[in-house]
Amino acid sequence: MNERAGTPAAESDLVDVPALIEAYFEKQPDVSVPEQRVVFGTSGHRGSSLNTAFNEHHIAATTQAIVEYRAGQGITGPLFIGSDTHALSHPAQTTALKVLVGNDVRVLVDEFDDFVPTPSLSHAILKYNNSGAEEQADGIVVTPSHNPPADGGFKYNPPHGGPADSDATSWIANRANEIIANGMVDVQMAEPSAVETYDFRTNYVDDLATIINMDAIRESGIRIGADPLGGASVSYWQAIADKYNLNLTVVNPDVDPTWRFMTLDWDGKIRMDPSSSFAMASVLAHKDEYDILTGNDADADRHGIVTPDAGLMNPNHFLAVAIDYLYRNRSGWDQGAKIGKTLVSSSIIDRVADSLGRTLWEVPVGFKWFVPGLIDGSVGFGGEESAGASFLRLDGTVWTTDKDGILLCLLAAEILAVTGKTPSELYRELTEKFGDPVYERVDAAATKAQKAALGKLDGAAITATELAGDPIVAKLSTAPGNGAPVGGVKVVTENAWFAARPSGTEDVYKIYAESFRGAEHLKQVQAEAKLIVDAALGG
The missing domain is CATH 3.40.120.10 (Alpha-D-Glucose-1,6-Bisphosphate, subunit A, domain 3)
Known part of the structure; x- marks a missing residue:
């Protein structure tokens, strides 16, 4: 840091x-x-x-x-x-x-x-x-x-x-x-x-009424703040406000290729990451001025959701709320439409899917895996832990097959307009039903040879039978949803999981981990994850 x-x-x-x-x-x-x-x-x-x-x-x-x-x-x-x-x-x-x-x-x-x-x-x-x-x-x-x-x-x-x-x-x-x-x-x-x-x-703005309940947002009168973070969505947000007569303010309409108006990200770099509380610090300063405040990255394929009661939402939390809301409020979708998630997204989504009686479709990291399902309507929603998602139109047909940060920000406004509750309030209700998971990604040092080995590692090579005190129930090197290689491994118990994947740019591997037993248990999961992976790699 x-x-x-x-x-x-x-x-x-x-x-x-x-x-x-x-x-x-x-x-x-x-x-x-x-x-x-x-x-x-x-x-x-x-x-x-x-x-x-x-x-x-x-x-x-x-x-x-x-x-x-x-x-x-x-x-x-x-x-x-x-x-x-x-x-x-x-x-x-x-x-x-x-x-x-x-x-x-x-x-x-x-x-x-x-x-x-x-x-x-x-x-x-x-x-x-x-x-x-x-x-x-x-x-x-x-x-x-x-x-x-x-x-x-x-x-x-x-x-x-x-x-x-x-x-x-x-x-x-x-x-x-x-x-x-x-x-x-x-x-x-x-x-x-x-x-x-x-x-x-x-063409994009005029079509939004086919996927978002714009009437509900307008009639509610909720105050929306949209910050493009100096990115490509800047004129889109004003066009959306004008077209649908929304109470929407473009918080910062400035475009500057140096991004001098940004606050520094966790590593001291300027980075337009709407899921980072550090990059979004200047946006968060306005959180009490709006009922919903949003941010997008430079090409608007990622979203950040800010509420007065919670500040910047964890992307996993908003994905869970979005899924729960959409599958209860999109009667035009096929009843068999699956819920798509990447295998490093929160397991609270699994529990939400089960409560909805819907099939969970878990795929490797990368939005490309959701494309076929979004095109034919067999996947209603596809989302990544890194704040990227898209979903079907109201009639169950395809909208986009790439991530849409503008869309997810408008969905946050629709959720508040229809339910009267912020997405963060709805997430707290989900945790009361399904538990309150703690999630974090950390890096571990690895040589290029170790990274190459991890990318090809078979789950069967992991000899451990327990993780942080619980029996291991799955050791995955292919995704449950489509059988595609995950480029690493995922180890699952009843109360926790971790996934390890090699970095494409640094001499580290990424450990994604989550626990439903709290922060101390998560630390134990992370420590044991490194030992398990290192043992499998012969380290």
């Missing part, structure tokens, strides 16, 4: 934007250096131009690889492209446009040259592909999500509208690195003199 966590950013914390842009164009990556290669994580390729990890060659080569990938998949419709408010996003989108136009791809950009939230782009892809068009559309979102201001990000969304799966991203990354290694000779570029436009904002 940095001693300045939660305090306002100082001038010395701010990125040098001109230097960042200059490095984007001037520095050329050497893909023989691992840190300078194109690498797609769960949310695309990310890095800083200052470290030669996100530069013009990366984006040109990656876009060319996407062009070749979509051609190989028979994707011949338009490609929607949008970007967030990070300093590197605009130059990266410009580079991508040149490559797309140079390859004769029909590309659509925002009609008003506005920023485009991730959920708005997913919504646009699905709307086009559900319109009866013969050709399928796909898209690119230029965003590193909640990453610090010096970072850039580049993400591909195929025709299903959600994050691309690892088969696609591996092919694209490998081809991009090959293009860079070959001196960029395969990249075709042209100046985008006239590009088609699309009104992302109006």
Whole structure:
């Protein structure tokens, strides 16, 4: 924990934007250096131009690889492209446009040259592909999500509208690195003199009445504060307030690529994480001025919910409340629609699902796993512990197949408007029924070899029979919902669980743990989790 966590950013914390842009164009990556290669994580390729990890060659080569990938998949419709408010996003989108136009791809950009939230782009892809068009559309979102201001990000969304799966991203990354290694000779570029436009904002905002009870929110008159945290949702929130005549205030409409108005996150970095009380400290100062106060990250795929009685809600807590509310108030959903959660989300969701008589669908980390179920309506809600979720429209059809932070913030307002209780009050009621779990994620040191071994570890390799005094009832290396590898292990007892997964960026592995027996028991679970994992890894 940095001693300045939660305090306002100082001038010395701010990125040098001109230097960042200059490095984007001037520095050329050497893909023989691992840190300078194109690498797609769960949310695309990310890095800083200052470290030669996100530069013009990366984006040109990656876009060319996407062009070749979509051609190989028979994707011949338009490609929607949008970007967030990070300093590197605009130059990266410009580079991508040149490559797309140079390859004769029909590309659509925002009609008003506005920023485009991730959920708005997913919504646009699905709307086009559900319109009866013969050709399928796909898209690119230029965003590193909640990453610090010096970072850039580049993400591909195929025709299903959600994050691309690892088969696609591996092919694209490998081809991009090959293009860079070959001196960029395969990249075709042209100046985008006239590009088609699309009104992302109006299409998204006008459609919200098909998924949220906007009438209830308006009629209740509740005071809503929405803080975009300097991100892509800034003009969306004002448009929502105007369209639906809501008592909604955009708390901070400023956009600044240095994010000088932010408070520092836990590690002393500027990070637009709406689930962090440190990053949200300036927002929390307004909690008593509104009945519901919300925050979004830079591309608006994550949500933060603040209530007067509890402050910033733990994302797991809000997910549990959202699920309980939705499945009791969405009569248009299929009665068999499952509840989707990642396997590192709170087990109170399991108990809520059981009380609702609904099937829990537990999948590995990554929103991509929810995509098929959201498309066919077999999953009503898909949520991640990291404050990302989406759900079905009122009639049970698909809304987005990527995380939608704007949507979840509006749901918090609907919950208060309909029930008369804040989501935090409703969570306390859930804990009275199901217990009050304590949840935390910690890191443990690991070598690259140990991380590789953990990623492939079979639950059967764990010899322990007890965890913190309780018999172990499950040792999972594949997800119960879909049988997909979890990239680590999850160990479960009646009263607690832990999951261990290798970090993709640091020499640590992550231990997620939860106990229904309190904080001291959680510490015991965490300590024994490390011993169990280290023993399985031969450490």
